[in-house]
Amino acid sequence: MKRMLIFPLLAGSVLSVQAQNPIIQTKYTADPAPYVHGDTIYLYTTHDEDDAEGFKMYDWLLYTSTDMVNWQDHGAVASLKDFAWNDKENGAWAECVVERNGKWYMYCPIHGHGIGVLVSDSPYGPFKDPIGKPLVWQKEHWNDIDPSVFIDDDGQAYMYWGNPNVYCVLLNEDMISCKSDVMKLHDVPEHYQEGPWFYKRDGHYYLAYASTCCPEGIGYAMSDNALGPWKFKGYVMVPTDRTRGNHPGIIDFRGKSYGFGLNYDLKNISIKEHKERRSVGAFPLHYREDGTIVESPYFKDVVVAPANTFNPYQKVQAETMAWGYGLKTIKRGVEDIVVTDVNANEYIQLKAVDFGRKAAHTMKMNAAAVLGGQIEVRIDDKKGTLLGTLNIKSTGSEETYRTFETRLKAVEGVHDLYLVFKGKAGKSLMNLDWWQMDNEPVGHxxxxxxxxxxxxxxxxxxxxxxxxxxxxxxxxxxxxxxxxxxxxxxxxxxxxxxxxxxxxxxxxxxxxxxxxxxxxxxxxxxxxxxxxxxxxxxxxxxxxxxxxxxxxxxxxxxxxxxxxxxxxxxxxxxxxxxxxxxxxxxxxxxxxxxxxxxxxxxxxxxxxxxxxxxxxxxxxxxxxxxxxxxxxxxxxxxxxxxxxxxxxxxxxxxxxxxxxxxxxxxxxxxxxxxxxxxxxxxxxxxxxxxxxxxxxxxxxxxxxxxxxxxxxxxxx
Missing domain, CATH: 3.40.50.1820 (Alpha/Beta hydrolase fold, catalytic domain)
Structure with a gap:
C-alpha cells in the first residue's frame, strides 16, 4: 500500500474554524463554573434532565479540557443526596468550585435550603459534606442561590451570591465556616439579575452576572475593592433574542481569556415552547488596557480557537470530544463513562489533533455491541480523507467490551479528527469506552x-x-x-x-x-x-x-x-x-x-x-x-x-x-x-x-x- 503523508497546511485550513457552541452536546448543561488548575480546566456545571419542562436538576457534572475545545465528560461528581440534611429531590442549582491547600471545595445552592459545602481530596470527587448543615441560609427568603467563591492575593476568601439581591460573606481559611456576618450589597450593579461571578485580574475586581431580563445577557461591574462599591461597565455579551437566560464564568488559561455562559441552542427550542434544557457555551474574552471588557458577539457568532493541540497517542476516553451531537454518555460502574446511543452517520469530532511527524499507524477502539457497525476514521471533515475503518463486531452484549484495531494510512501534522459511525439506520450500533492511536508500525x-x-x-x-x-x-x-x-x-x-x-x-x-x-x-x-x-x-x-x-x-x-x-x-x-x-x-x-x-x-x-x-x-x-x-x-x-x-x-x-x-x-x-x-x-x-x-x-x-x-x- 502506498504510504500517504498528509502535511500540515496553513493553520487556518487545518485547525477547525467553525463555531462549535454549545461545547457539550451529550447532556443538557448550565451554570458553568470553570476553574483552572495546572494545565487543565475543570468545568463544573449543573444538569438539566432530558425531559425537563421547568428546572429539573438533581446533580452536578464535571468536564475537563487542556485545550478549551476538546472536553472529557466525568459524569456527576456530586448530587443532592450528598447533603443528609436536605430533603429536597430537586433544586441542584448553580455551584462553584475552588481549590485550597490540596482540598477541593464545592459550594452548592439547594433552592430554598440555603447554600451547602462539600469537600474532596480530588477535583473528581468523591465530595463529602464536612459540616452537616448549610454554610449560609437566610430562611426569611429564597435568595440564597448562585454562589461564587474567590480567594484573594492576601489569602482572604469571599463568597458572593444572590437573586435578586447581592450578598457577600468572608470565609475562614478552612473554607467551610464564615468569618463575617452575611453582608447585603446596597449598591447593586445596574441590570443585575443573578449568577454573580467574582474574580480579580491585574488589580481590578470584577463582578460579572446575568444581566437584564428577559432576554438575559452577561453584564459586569468593576471595583478597586473586594467589597465594592461596584460600577457597571457594560456587557460581556449583550442580550439578544437568542439568549433568554445566562450565567457567566470567566477564566484566564494559557495566556488567553475566556468566558462561559449558557444558551438554549442545542435543540433550538423556540421561545413559544420554552423548556429549561440549557447548554453551556464558551467564547474568547478580550480586555482593554484600562481593564474594561470588549463586548463579545453571541456564542454561535464567535470561534474558540484551540489553546493547545491534542495528543492521539495517549489513551483517550471516548467521551472526550469537541462535538458529538446525537450521542449520549452514561456512567458504567463507579467511575467509568462510556458513549452510548450511537447511530449511523453520527460522529465524534476532536479538534487540533497533533499526529506529529512520526505518523499514526494503528488505532484501537474498546467497544461493546449487540448489532455492531463501522467507525470511519477521517480527518478535516466528516467526509474528509479516510485513514482507516474499525469494524466493530457484536460482542454479545452492550456490557461486554472488547478491543478492535485497524491499520491507518500514515498521517502527519495537525488535523481535526472525525470518528464517523456507519451501520444499520435507526438502530443503536455500539457503546464506546476508549480509543488510542499508535505511531509505531505493526511489527515494531x-x-x-x-x-x-x-x-x-x-x-x-x-x-x-x-x-x-x-x-x-x-x-x-x-x-x-x-x-x-x-x-x-x-x-x-x-x-x-x-x-x-x-x-x-x-x-x-x-x-x-x-x-x-x-x-x-x-x-x-x-x-x-x-x-x-x-x-x-x-x-x-x-x-x-x-x-x-x-x-x-x-x-x-x-x-x-x-x-x-x-x-x-x-x-x-x-x-x-x-x-x-x-x-x-x-x-x-x-x-x-x-x-x-x-x-x-x-x-x-x-x-x-x-x-x-x-x-x-x-x-x-x-x-x-x-x-x-x-x-x-x-x-x-x-x-x-x-x-x-x-x-x-x-x-x-x-x-x-x-x-x-x-x-x-x-x-x-x-x-x-x-x-x-x-x-x-x-x-x-x-x-x-x-x-x-x-x-x-x-x-x-x-x-x-x-x-x-x-x-x-x-x-x-
Whole structure:
C-alpha cells in the first residue's frame, strides 16, 4: 500500500474554524463554573434532565479540557443526596468550585435550603459534606442561590451570591465556616439579575452576572475593592433574542481569556415552547488596557480557537470530544463513562489533533455491541480523507467490551479528527469506552529479552513482544540480514501447556529453535521473568492469529520481516493443551507439518475439561501433512492418547517418539533439554528439506535411536 503523508497546511485550513457552541452536546448543561488548575480546566456545571419542562436538576457534572475545545465528560461528581440534611429531590442549582491547600471545595445552592459545602481530596470527587448543615441560609427568603467563591492575593476568601439581591460573606481559611456576618450589597450593579461571578485580574475586581431580563445577557461591574462599591461597565455579551437566560464564568488559561455562559441552542427550542434544557457555551474574552471588557458577539457568532493541540497517542476516553451531537454518555460502574446511543452517520469530532511527524499507524477502539457497525476514521471533515475503518463486531452484549484495531494510512501534522459511525439506520450500533492511536508500525518490538545468550544455534535469537500482535510472544534471530526470499525463515506456531496464555514453561525450548533460523510465534504474553503465569487461558484461535500475522508481516514493506518468511513452511505445534489446540486447528491448509508434544486427542469421548478443545478422534482425518508425536513415555499422562492418535493415522506420514521423562518433558531445562534435538531435526527435515536431518527418523538405524532413552514408531 502506498504510504500517504498528509502535511500540515496553513493553520487556518487545518485547525477547525467553525463555531462549535454549545461545547457539550451529550447532556443538557448550565451554570458553568470553570476553574483552572495546572494545565487543565475543570468545568463544573449543573444538569438539566432530558425531559425537563421547568428546572429539573438533581446533580452536578464535571468536564475537563487542556485545550478549551476538546472536553472529557466525568459524569456527576456530586448530587443532592450528598447533603443528609436536605430533603429536597430537586433544586441542584448553580455551584462553584475552588481549590485550597490540596482540598477541593464545592459550594452548592439547594433552592430554598440555603447554600451547602462539600469537600474532596480530588477535583473528581468523591465530595463529602464536612459540616452537616448549610454554610449560609437566610430562611426569611429564597435568595440564597448562585454562589461564587474567590480567594484573594492576601489569602482572604469571599463568597458572593444572590437573586435578586447581592450578598457577600468572608470565609475562614478552612473554607467551610464564615468569618463575617452575611453582608447585603446596597449598591447593586445596574441590570443585575443573578449568577454573580467574582474574580480579580491585574488589580481590578470584577463582578460579572446575568444581566437584564428577559432576554438575559452577561453584564459586569468593576471595583478597586473586594467589597465594592461596584460600577457597571457594560456587557460581556449583550442580550439578544437568542439568549433568554445566562450565567457567566470567566477564566484566564494559557495566556488567553475566556468566558462561559449558557444558551438554549442545542435543540433550538423556540421561545413559544420554552423548556429549561440549557447548554453551556464558551467564547474568547478580550480586555482593554484600562481593564474594561470588549463586548463579545453571541456564542454561535464567535470561534474558540484551540489553546493547545491534542495528543492521539495517549489513551483517550471516548467521551472526550469537541462535538458529538446525537450521542449520549452514561456512567458504567463507579467511575467509568462510556458513549452510548450511537447511530449511523453520527460522529465524534476532536479538534487540533497533533499526529506529529512520526505518523499514526494503528488505532484501537474498546467497544461493546449487540448489532455492531463501522467507525470511519477521517480527518478535516466528516467526509474528509479516510485513514482507516474499525469494524466493530457484536460482542454479545452492550456490557461486554472488547478491543478492535485497524491499520491507518500514515498521517502527519495537525488535523481535526472525525470518528464517523456507519451501520444499520435507526438502530443503536455500539457503546464506546476508549480509543488510542499508535505511531509505531505493526511489527515494531515493544519489549525484548535475550534468553540464554540467544541459544546455541547459528543465529542468536531474541524473545520479543511486538506491536499489533497482542497476547503472543515472538522468537526470531536477532540479526535478520541473512534472511531473504532465497533464504526465508520457516515458521513454528506454538500453543502452551495447560492452555496457559504465556509460554513461561517453554520459552527456553522455543528460543533454541529460533536460534536455528526459525520464526517462532507462541501463544500468550511474553514471560518477563521465570514466575508462573496466573492469567486467562489461551484459545485455539490465537494459533491461527499467529499464522495470519506471519503471512501479513511477509507482505508488509514496513516490517523487518518483509519477504523474509517462508509462508509455505509452517509447522503447527503445541504441548499438552497446546497440542490439542494444534489438532483442533489441523485442517488449516496453510500448515505444512505438525509437532504434537505430550498430547493427543482424548480416548474417552465423554471427558470434558473447561476451556480446553476436545474434538473427537475424527479430527485426525483432517491432518493433511507429516506429523510427529513427541511424548514422555508411559509415565506421561498423554501417552495413551498420543499413541492412540498415532495408530489411527495412516493417510499421512506419522511418527511417534518417546523419552521417559513424564508429562513435563524437558522444556524448562537449559536450551529446552533433550527434547530440542528431535524437534529441531524434525523441523529441519520438514520445513527446510534437510536430508541429513531426515536421517534422525528414517532408515534402519535412525540417529534418534542412537541417543540413550529414545524409542520410536513410524508408519512408513
Amino acid at each position: 518490538v515493544t519489549y525484548s529479552r535475550i534468553v540464554e545468550n540467544g541459544g546455541t544455534g547459528k543465529y542468536p535469537a531474541i524473545m520479543s513482544e511486538v506491536k499489533g500482535l497482542e497476547a503472543h510472544t515472538v522468537f526470531m534471530p536477532q540479526d535478520l540480514s541473512a534472511f531473504n526470499e532465497n533464504n526465508p525463515l520457516p515458521v513454528l506456531v506454538w500453543g502452551n501447556g495447560a492452555c496457559s496464555n504465556s509460554p513461561w514453561e517453554h520459552y527456553k525450548f522455543l528460543n533454541e529453535i529460533a536460534s536455528q533460523g526459525y520464526l517462532v510465534i507462541a501463544t500468550g504474553y511474553l514471560p518477563k521473568n521465570d514466575e508462573v503465569y496466573h492469567g486467562d487461558m489461551s484459545t485455539a484461535q490465537q494459533q491461527i492469529e499467529s499464522i495470519d500475522w506471519a503471512l501479513a508481516q511477509n507482505k508488509d514493506k514496513k516490517s523487518p520481516l518483509y519477504h523474509k518468511i517462508n509462508t509455505k513452511a509452517i509447522c503447527a505445534s503445541g504441548m499438552s493443551c497446546g497440542g490439542l489446540q494444534t489438532l483442533y486447528n489441523g485442517a488449516d491448509s496453510r500448515i505444512s507439518a505438525y509437532l504434537i508434544c505430550n498430547s493427543g486427542l482424548f480416548t474417552d469421548a465423554s471427558l470434558t475439561i473447561p476451556n480446553m478443545p476436545m474434538p473427537s478422534k475424527d479430527q485426525l482425518k483432517k491432518i493433511h501433512a507429516p506429523i510427529l508425536y513427541m511424548l514422555g513415555g508411559k509415565e506421561d499422562i498423554a501417552y495413551n492418547n498420543g499413541m492412540d492418535d498415532y495408530h489411527r493415522i495412516n493417510h499421512v506420514q506419522a511418527i511417534a517418539i518417546n523419552y521417559p521423562v513424564g508429562h513435563g518433558g524437558t522444556y524448562r531445562q537449559a536450551h529446552g533439554g533433550e527434547f530440542r534435538f528431535p524437534a529441531i531435526a524434525w523441523l529441519n527435515w520438514q520445513l527446510k528439506g534437510d536430508q541429513e536431518a531426515a536421517k534422525w527418523f528414517t532408515g534402519n538405524s535412525p540417529l534418534l535411536l542412537q541417543r540413550k532413552g529414545w524409542t520410536m514408531e513410524k508408519n512408513f
